[in-house]
Amino acid sequence: MMNKPSAVPGFRLSGVACGIKPDGALDLALVIADSPCAMAAVYTQNRVQAAPVEISRAHRAGGLAQAILVNSGNANACTGQVGFDACMLSLSTLAQKLGCPESMIQVASTGVIGVPLPIAPLLEGLPAAVAAAGRQQQQVDDFSKAICTTDRFPKGAAVCVDGYSISVFAKGAGMIAPNMATMLAYALTDAPVHGADLQALWKRCVDSSFNAVMVDGDTSTNDTAVLLAGGQGEALSGKGLERFEAALREACQQAAVQIVEDGEGARCVVEITVSGAPNDDAAQRVARTIALSPLCKTAFFGADPNWGRIVAAAGRAGVEFDAQKIRLSLSGDDQVIALFDQGVPLGFDKAQAQILMRNKRFAFHLELRTGSSEARIWTCDLGHNYVTLNAEYTT
Amino acid sequence: MMNKPSAVPGFRLSGVACGIKPDGALDLALVIADSPCAMAAVYTQNRVQAAPVEISRAHRAGGLAQAILVNSGNANACTGQVGFDACMLSLSTLAQKLGCPESMIQVASTGVIGVPLPIAPLLEGLPAAVAAAGRQQQQVDDFSKAICTTDRFPKGAAVCVDGYSISVFAKGAGMIAPNMATMLAYALTDAPVHGADLQALWKRCVDSSFNAVMVDGDTSTNDTAVLLAGGQGEALSGKGLERFEAALREACQQAAVQIVEDGEGARCVVEITVSGAPNDDAAQRVARTIALSPLCKTAFFGADPNWGRIVAAAGRAGVEFDAQKIRLSLSGDDQVIALFDQGVPLGFDKAQAQILMRNKRFAFHLELRTGSSEARIWTCDLGHNYVTLNAEYTT
Numbered sequence: 001m002m003n004k005p006s007a008v009p010g011f012r013l014s015g016v017a018c019g020i021k022p023d024g025a026l027d028l029a030l031v032i033a034d035s036p037c038a039m040a041a042v043y044t045q046n047r048v049q050a051a052p053v054e055i056s057r058a059h060r061a062g063g064l065a066q067a068i069l070v071n072s073g074n075a076n077a078c079t080g081q082v083g084f085d086a087c088m089l090s091l092s093t094l095a096q097k098l099g100c101p102e103s104m105i106q107v108a109s110t111g112v113i114g115v116p117l118p119i120a121p122l123l124e125g126l127p128a129a130v131a132a133a134g135r136q137q138q139q140v141d142d143f144s145k146a147i148c149t150t151d152r153f154p155k156g157a158a159v160c161v162d163g164y165s166i167s168v169f170a171k172g173a174g175m176i177a178p179n180m181a182t183m184l185a186y187a188l189t190d191a192p193v194h195g196a197d198l199q200a201l202w203k204r205c206v207d208s209s210f211n212a213v214m215v216d217g218d219t220s221t222n223d224t225a226v227l228l229a230g231g232q233g234e235a236l237s238g239k240g241l242e243r244f245e246a247a248l249r250e251a252c253q254q255a256a257v258q259i260v261e262d263g264e265g266a267r268c269v270v271e272i273t274v275s276g277a278p279n280d281d282a283a284q285r286v287a288r289t290i291a292l293s294p295l296c297k298t299a300f301f302g303a304d305p306n307w308g309r310i311v312a313a314a315g316r317a318g319v320e321f322d323a324q325k326i327r328l329s330l331s332g333d334d335q336v337i338a339l340f341d342q343g344v345p346l347g348f349d350k351a352q353a354q355i356l357m358r359n360k361r362f363a364f365h366l367e368l369r370t371g372s373s374e375a376r377i378w379t380c381d382l383g384h385n386y387v388t389l390n391a392e393y394t395t
Numbered sequence: 396m397m398n399k400p401s402a403v404p405g406f407r408l409s410g411v412a413c414g415i416k417p418d419g420a421l422d423l424a425l426v427i428a429d430s431p432c433a434m435a436a437v438y439t440q441n442r443v444q445a446a447p448v449e450i451s452r453a454h455r456a457g458g459l460a461q462a463i464l465v466n467s468g469n470a471n472a473c474t475g476q477v478g479f480d481a482c483m484l485s486l487s488t489l490a491q492k493l494g495c496p497e498s499m500i501q502v503a504s505t506g507v508i509g510v511p512l513p514i515a516p517l518l519e520g521l522p523a524a525v526a527a528a529g530r531q532q533q534q535v536d537d538f539s540k541a542i543c544t545t546d547r548f549p550k551g552a553a554v555c556v557d558g559y560s561i562s563v564f565a566k567g568a569g570m571i572a573p574n575m576a577t578m579l580a581y582a583l584t585d586a587p588v589h590g591a592d593l594q595a596l597w598k599r600c601v602d603s604s605f606n607a608v609m610v611d612g613d614t615s616t617n618d619t620a621v622l623l624a625g626g627q628g629e630a631l632s633g634k635g636l637e638r639f640e641a642a643l644r645e646a647c648q649q650a651a652v653q654i655v656e657d658g659e660g661a662r663c664v665v666e667i668t669v670s671g672a673p674n675d676d677a678a679q680r681v682a683r684t685i686a687l688s689p690l691c692k693t694a695f696f697g698a699d700p701n702w703g704r705i706v707a708a709a710g711r712a713g714v715e716f717d718a719q720k721i722r723l724s725l726s727g728d729d730q731v732i733a734l735f736d737q738g739v740p741l742g743f744d745k746a747q748a749q750i751l752m753r754n755k756r757f758a759f760h761l762e763l764r765t766g767s768s769e770a771r772i773w774t775c776d777l778g779h780n781y782v783t784l785n786a787e788y789t790t
Contacts, residue, residue: 048710048718078703078718080739113703114740221707294689294777295785302786308473308508312616315443323443323473344475345509382689383786387779390690391697 005144005156005167007135009190010034010230014132014139015146018125020073020111020118028122029146030129031068031188036104037228038194039065040202044223050077051087052107053222059103063198065228066104068186069094069129070147072171075182076109076117077221086119093123097130108224110171110182111149140167147171147184152262157254161247162240164191164231168248170210170255173262183259185210185225187252191244192231201245202227209252213260214291214379260378261360265385270300271363274314275374282319283375286366289317290377297382305330305353307339314366321368332362400539400551400562402530404585405429405625409527409534410541413520415468415506415513423517424541425524426463426583431499432623433589434460435597439618445472446482447502448617454498458593460623461499463581464489464524465542467566470577471504471512472616481514488518492525503619505566505577506544535562542566542579547657552649556642557635559586559626563643565605565650568657578654580605580620582647586639587626596640597622604647608655609686609774655773656755660780665695666758669709670769677714678770681761684712685772692777700725700748702734709761716763727757 007013012032021027041060043053059065069090076083087107095102109117132139144154148171155170172183185206193201206225227248236244260269272291277283290296293313299306307328315323324343329336333356337348356362402408407427416422436455438448454460464485471478482502490497504512527534539549543566550565567578580601588596601620622643631639655664667686672678685691688708694701702723710718719738724731728751732743751757 046707046710047712047714047716048706078706078735078738078740113707114735221703221710294781298782298785301782304786308616311443311473312441312508315441315616317442319442321442340473340509343473345473382782384779384782386689387693387696387777387782390693391699391778 003158005140005169006137006158006165007140008165008167008188011188011228012133012135012139013143014129014134015142015144016125016128016132018071018128019121020071026142026146027071027073028125028129029070029072029143030133031143031186031228032098032130032133033066033228033230035230036064036066037230038198039063039106039226039228040199041106041224041226042203042206044220046221048078048221050075050109050222051079051083052076052109053224055087055091056106056108056224059106062103064104065106065226066100067094067098068106068226068228070108070110070184071117071122072147072149073111074109074115074117075111075113075222078114079116082116086117089119090122090126093126097126106226108184108222110147110184110222113221144169149173149182155255155258155262157251159247159251161243164189164244166191166248166251168251168255170259172259182220182222183210184223185252185255187227187248189227189229189248190231191229192233192235193229193241193244195235195237198227198229205245205249205252208249209256212377213256214288214377257378260380265383265389266380267301267383268360268362268381270379270381271361272377272379273363273365273374274368275365276368276371277319277373277375278371280373280375283373286314286317286319286368287375287377289313290364290366291379294382297379300357301381301383303354303357305339305348305350305357307345310364310366311340321370325369327367327369329365330356330362331365332356332359398553400535400564401532401553401560402535403560403562403583406583406623407528407530407534408538409524409529410537410539411520411523411527413466413523414516415466421537421541422466422468423520423524424465424467424538425528426538426581426623427493427525427528428461428623428625430625431459431461432625433593434458434501434621434623435594436501436619436621437598437601439615441616443473443616445470445504445617446474446479447471447504448619450482450486451501451503451619454501457498459499460501460621461495462489462493463501463621463623465503465505465579466512466517467542467544468506469504469510469512470506470508470617473509474511477511481512484514485517485521488521492521501621503579503617505542505579505617508616539564544568544577550650550653550657552646554642554646556638559584559639561586561643561646563646563650565654567654577615577617578605579618580647580650582622582643584622584624584643585626586624587628587630588624588636588639590630590632593622593624600640600644600647603644604651607772608651609683609772652773655775660778660784661775662696662778663755663757663776665774665776666756667772667774668758668760668769669763670760671763671766672714672768672770673766675768675770677766678768681709681712681714681763682770682772684708685759685761686774689777692774695752696776696778698749698752700734700743700745700752702740705759705761706735716765720764722762722764724760725751725757726760727751727754
């Protein structure tokens with residue numbers, strides 16, 4: 001287990017309650033960098049995007065950022081020009097207070113969709129958020145909490161590599177997926193990574209972590225993942241850069257799996273590995289199709305080793321493979337149980353498989369045996385709590 | 396409401412119990428045509444296909460069929476060479492009894508996957524099925540029942556057009572979707588439709604009916620839809636053929652919607668129409684993404700007019716559209732409630748929308764306003780019974 005996110009040299013953090021959340025919980029989160037940082041960011045691919053996403057995407061072009069502002073409790077999505085104006089107003093107010101250009105601020109909102117953002121409490125809360133920003137663990141923890149919505153616990157991880165710190169913060173309650181499961185992720189580091197490849201590096205890390213956790217396939221209007229690297233001096237390269245990327249990826253994966261673990265609904269986290277695929281895209285398609293199949297996910301919930309559903313889900317992924325060559329196995333608790341091989345079911349011990357699947361973590365491995373590409377996805381089960389929590393969210 | 400399937404001149408039908416289903420229910424179904432019929436067929440696109448699908452697909456090449464043999468209770472899928480041999484043995488036995496080539500028989504199996512087909516009871520049941528075949532309503536009804544698995548009721552429709560009969564039979568329990576929701580559909584007619592376009596005509600009918608109902612996106616190893624047209628003489632053409640196709644499509648749509656209605660889990664059937672799409676494929680993608688979204692489907696279950704989930708699902712369908720131009724409305728009970736238009740939510744009466752969504756049938760219409768293509772899909776809600784019924788199916 002990794003450590004929870006901690007302070008990173010060069011950054012001050014805060015989380016305050018400004019009154020957007022009706023219960024008075026923390027709902028305004030702020031990161032202030034001591035000086036402009038190299039930044040990389042990926043945003044939702046959804047055609048319907050919240051105002052803060054459109055604005056932050058435009059700001060990404062500069063490649064530098066000095067602050068991150070997040071409000072929770074309202075997504076400021078599907079709110080038209082009024083929502084856009086509200087977001088710009090919060091940005092200009094903060095930029096003035098910090099003395100930095102608006103384009104150096106990344107902004108995000110998460111919460112209910114289609115309700116106008118209450119801009120007055122947000123503007124009133126900004127001075128308190130700036131004043132509260134600091135480097136203590138309490139302030140770091142407040143930031144973690146202030147970006148949450150229906151999360152049962154704040155998410156993140158901290159790791160050190162070659163003397164540099166990386167803290168990753170995330171929010172999103174997988175199984176609950178309230179407003180399209182808005183996922184926010186922020187990585188802060190004092191490592192000097194500011195080359196032209198930073199965006200590509202961050203994209204790779206996000207693809208193998210936050211983009212590799214599947215809950216229900218619904219993507220948000222607000223999904224955002226931002227990396228701020230504050231380290232000055234000569235940029236990491238070669239082996240040093242590789243070690244940094246590996247550490248960052250590992251921290252992101254830890255945080256991402258916490259999203260799957262969260263949510264009243266999720267009983268278990270299931271790792272789906274597809275290997276031997278003809279290419280990376282094919283491996284991803286098969287793994288994602290299994291990870292999203294309601295029939296597979298309800299079988300996970302019931303601890304039912306119904307391998308036929310997994311094989312059939314793989315078969316409809318739109319990928320060419322020979323059903324007479326594939327192999328499927330279940331693993332967990334240091335055991336591996338082969339279920340299906342070369343077109344025929346194997347005579348496995350069903351009771352043993354059920355015991356294994358009653359754990360909170362287990363894995364399926366599907367070998368297509370037609371190539372050398374591999375994909376790994378983390379998903380969760382589909383149980384009664386998912387239905388209960390999602391059936392009446394706005395009403 | 397249409398009539399249930401009835402006898403069609405030129406065909407004898409039967410349904411008997413041969414002992415594959417442990418409870419002694421009807422499990423062997425047979426259609427015998429008086430003479431070779433023109434046939435068209437579509438089969439599952441799944442890469443993993445049951446033996447009877449592979450064999451029937453090969454038989455389609457001849458374009459003629461004289462019999463249909465279906466067993467329920469066992470899918471004969473993922474059973475390797477043994478399953479293939481069992482299927483061939485049942486075919487050769489029936490072909491000998493009927494005095495027709497094996498290639499003129501369409502065969503299907505539906506039921507549990509990965510368990511060897513009990514061939515002995517099937518072979519013993521064949522003579523009884525042949526002997527029982529007839530033209531009475533009771534025999535038609537027995538056929539309807541014998542193709543069922545977890546279906547709560549037999550499905551189908553009958554329609555007459557220009558003096559010709561069409562009966563459509565279907566099985567598949569949408570919401571339960573036990574073994575990948577195997578769907579079988581058979582259409583019998585005495586109309587003279589036997590031109591080279593028959594396969595294309597049947598494909599169009601299936602695409603707008605059986606392929607337009609979405610339950611959980613899991614397709615079967617065994618899905619099959621076959622049309623037998625026994626009418627001799629000059630083939631229908633022009634307006635006559637158009638009227639025939641319209642009648643056949645209507646009967647298929649009626650049968651297909653019954654699949655969605657069935658299943659302990661389904662509370663409601665929801666029609667999703669996407670119009671104004673740039674092309675047919677785009678319209679289909681958007682409609683299907685909405686129809687399969689767990690967040691949308693749980694909202695349907697909860698009668699929750701959570702339009703944000705529908706807009707967001709549309710947004711992730713991979714189709715280009717302008718979120719500032721789209722319009723979404725809910726309809727049912729002869730009412731239409733506009734929910735979202737040109738980027739902003741409308742102030743609709745939520746209580747009224749909830750009342751409308753508590754019905755067993757309602758519809759959403761999403762207008763993309765970027766083109767002229769339209770798609771219509773029928774889906775159902777995702778509720779607690781879906782989870783209960785699917786969590787422990789094999790165990």
